[in-house]
Amino acid sequence: MIDLLVAGGGPAGLATAVHAALAGLETVVVEPRHTPVDKACGEGVMPSGVRALAALGLDLPRGHPLRGIRYVREPDRAEAAFADGPGLGVRRTDLHAALARRAVEAGVRTVTGRVGDVAQDAGSVTAAGLRARWLVAADGLHSPLRRRLGLDAPVGGPRRYGQRRHYRMRPWTDFVEVHWAPAGEAYVTPVAEDLVGVAVLSAVRRGYDDHLVDFPALRARLTGPPANAVRGAGPLRRRARRRAAGRVLLVGDAAGYVDALTGEGVALALASAEAAVRCLTEGRPQDYDRRWRALSRRHRLLTHGLLACAGRPAGARLIVPAAARAPAVFRAAVRALS
Ligand SMILES: Cc1cc2nc3c(=O)[nH]c(=O)nc-3n(C[C@H](O)[C@H](O)[C@H](O)COP(=O)(O)OP(=O)(O)OC[C@H]3O[C@@H](n4cnc5c(N)ncnc54)[C@H](O)[C@@H]3O)c2cc1C
Numbered sequence: 001m002i003d004l005l006v007a008g009g010g011p012a013g014l015a016t017a018v019h020a021a022l023a024g025l026e027t028v029v030v031e032p033r034h035t036p037v038d039k040a041c042g043e044g045v046m047p048s049g050v051r052a053l054a055a056l057g058l059d060l061p062r063g064h065p066l067r068g069i070r071y072v073r074e075p076d077r078a079e080a081a082f083a084d085g086p087g088l089g090v091r092r093t094d095l096h097a098a099l100a101r102r103a104v105e106a107g108v109r110t111v112t113g114r115v116g117d118v119a120q121d122a123g124s125v126t127a128a129g130l131r132a133r134w135l136v137a138a139d140g141l142h143s144p145l146r147r148r149l150g151l152d153a154p155v156g157g158p159r160r161y162g163q164r165r166h167y168r169m170r171p172w173t174d175f176v177e178v179h180w181a182p183a184g185e186a187y188v189t190p191v192a193e194d195l196v197g198v199a200v201l202s203a204v205r206r207g208y209d210d211h212l213v214d215f216p217a218l219r220a221r222l223t224g225p226p227a228n229a230v231r232g233a234g235p236l237r238r239r240a241r242r243r244a245a246g247r248v249l250l251v252g253d254a255a256g257y258v259d260a261l262t263g264e265g266v267a268l269a270l271a272s273a274e275a276a277v278r279c280l281t282e283g284r285p286q287d288y289d290r291r292w293r294a295l296s297r298r299h300r301l302l303t304h305g306l307l308a309c310a311g312r313p314a315g316a317r318l319i320v321p322a323a324a325r326a327p328a329v330f331r332a333a334v335r336a337l338s
Contacts, residue, residue, distance in 0.1 A: 001130065001131045001133060002026045002027070002028055002132045002133075003026045003027060003133050004017075004025045004026070004028070004132055004135075004136065004280070005028050005030065005125070005127060005128070005130050005132035006020075006028070006030070006135075006136045006138055006158050007028045007127065007135065007136070007137050007138060007139045007199075008031060008115075008137065008140060009029045009030075009031030009033075009037070009093065009100070010031075010037065010039070010096070010138060010252060011093070011136040011266050012251045012252020012253070012254070012269035012270070013018035013029055013136070013251075013252070014029065014096075014102075014108075014223040014250055015052070015056060015099065015270045016136045016273040016276055017108040017272070017275035018056045018057075018099070018103050019056070019103050019104045019274055019278075020108075021106035021108045022057075023277060025277075026111070027107075029103065029109070029111070029312055030110075030111045030112075030114070030115050030128045030130070031111075031112065031113075032112065032113060032114045034112070035095040035096060035097060035100045036094070036206070037093070038093050038095040038096075039231065039233070040091050040164050040231040040233040041092050041185050041199070041233075041260075041266075042162075042187055042191050042197065042199040042260055043090055043092060043189050044066055044086050044087055044088075044176045044189040045066075045089075045095070046082075046263065046266075047082045047084050047085045047086060047087050048271070048338060049088075050086070050087060050088050051079055052267065052268065052270035053088075055103075056092060056102055056270075057102060057273075058102045059098060059101070059102075060098070061091070061095055061097075061098050061201075062090075063090030063094065063191055063192065064088070064090070064174065064190040064191055064192055065087070065174060066082070066086055066087035066089050066101040066174060066176055066189070066190070067082065067174045068080050068175050068176075069082075069175060069176050069177040069337070070173070070176070070178070070179050071180065072177055072178065072217070072218075072320065073179070073180040073319070073321070074217045076321045076324045077324060078173060078320060078324040079175055079330075080327070080330050080333075080334035081334075082335070082338040083335045087176070089176070089190045089192075089197070090191055090290075091166075091191050091192065091195070091244065092245075093198075095266075098106070108316060111128070111130075113128050114128070115124060115127045115128045115135075115137075115144075115145060116128070116148075117148070118135065118145065118148060118149065118248065118315070120135075120246045120248070121248075122126065122265060123125055124213050124247070125246070125247040130258075133247070134248075134280055135248045136248070136250075136251055137149075137249070137250045137251070137254050137275075138250075138251045138252045139254050139255055139337045140253050141233065141238055141254075142238075143238070143251075143254035145254065146250055149248060150245070151240045151241050151242060151250065152239075152240065152241070153240055153241045153244055154239070155235075155238065157237065158311060159234065159237070160206060160234060160235060160237065160307075161201070161203070161232060161235060161270045162199055162201045162234055162236060163208045163230050163231065163232040164197055164199035164200070164232075165197075165208060165228060165229070165230045165231075166195050166197050166227040167195070167197075167225065167227060168194060168224045168227040169194065169196055169224025170193065170194060170224055171195075172196075172221060173190060174190060176189050178237055178261070178264060179215045180310070180319060181215055181295060181316075182214070183203075183211070183214055183314055184200060184202025184204060184216075185200070185202075185310070186198055186200045186215045187261075188231050189201050189263075198218070200213075201259070201261060208232075221324075236257060236259050237257065237259060238253065238256055239256050240255055240256045241258050242289050243256075243288055244285060244286075244288050244289050248271070249276045249280075249285065251273050252272060252275045253265060253269065255272055255292055255296075258300055258303040258304060258307070261303060262337055263308055263337075264299050264303075264337060268299060270296070271295045272292055272295065272296070272297075275288060275295055276288055278291075299337070302336060302337065
């Protein structure tokens, strides 16, 4: 019997596996896709996420340093630098490859496959033909395991979707820029010296280029050719009734997700991975749900608050002017996120 089986080899699953292997647990990751895995993502890793990657002993991919966050709704703009070191704009494929390499170095075994049925008893859990003491479900936003275990919780509010594409050009900024429009937001992340990612988030379902029409100032900036096809994801908001069921713990997006608007998914995925392994190695898996709520609370409150404003026509119009007029408040919010 192995110690830990991890379903899903995205950032959450690989970080869980590396932490577990470094703590001496025999760990196997089951992932259906081949390395490096790409995905619709804004690709801005917040400073806390960069620190969490460094703590895994990772050779950080080069990417593009991020100095802070800027909100734009012409003619208003508000910006604040991160207080505690830079964030990192990085292609998902580069991040995934670096995490996968680190997992191999740490002694993690990876199996190509998909985790389906799960059976558990008092001392073990069996899935994908493997028996383990514990299973971590890190199978993403739509987490088939969360559903199978009866942990899916209903979500309210508008269903929002995200799409992203890259442009082959020199970035004009080292900030993550969030551009606001009535129907949604577009956010820009420099991810390399010659590559800029633009993600659009909205409850309105239409094509990427139709969304971009709402952001004329941003469109004028996008002078380089599209570097790849559009990738999409959603609905974004997901809730779990709780983050543990018997010998299974949920980490990363599988544990619940509010929205991509605050760009914290990877940082939270890494933090939940670390917390889950700590709970297992301390012999206190029952603490994980409480620790997850504590580590994600600030992010959840901020993101829900922003979405509540953005969802009202007056709110969406006022967010950027209000942030520009109250720089100390905006700075505090950016620091809370970082
Ligand atoms: C449009 C958009 C923009 C975003 N922008 C940002 C941003 O700027 N910054 C940021 O930090 N975050 C951002 N995020 C969020 C971020 O992408 C996620 O929070 C992060 O990828 C979560 O990692 P994860 O490992 O939990 O899930 P994933 O990365 O989705 O990985 C889950 C893995 O599980 C595998 N899997 C699925 N089913 C099974 C199964 N049955 N068995 C085994 N494996 C399975 C999948 O193949 C996948 O590789 C954004 C998200 C979206 C949608």
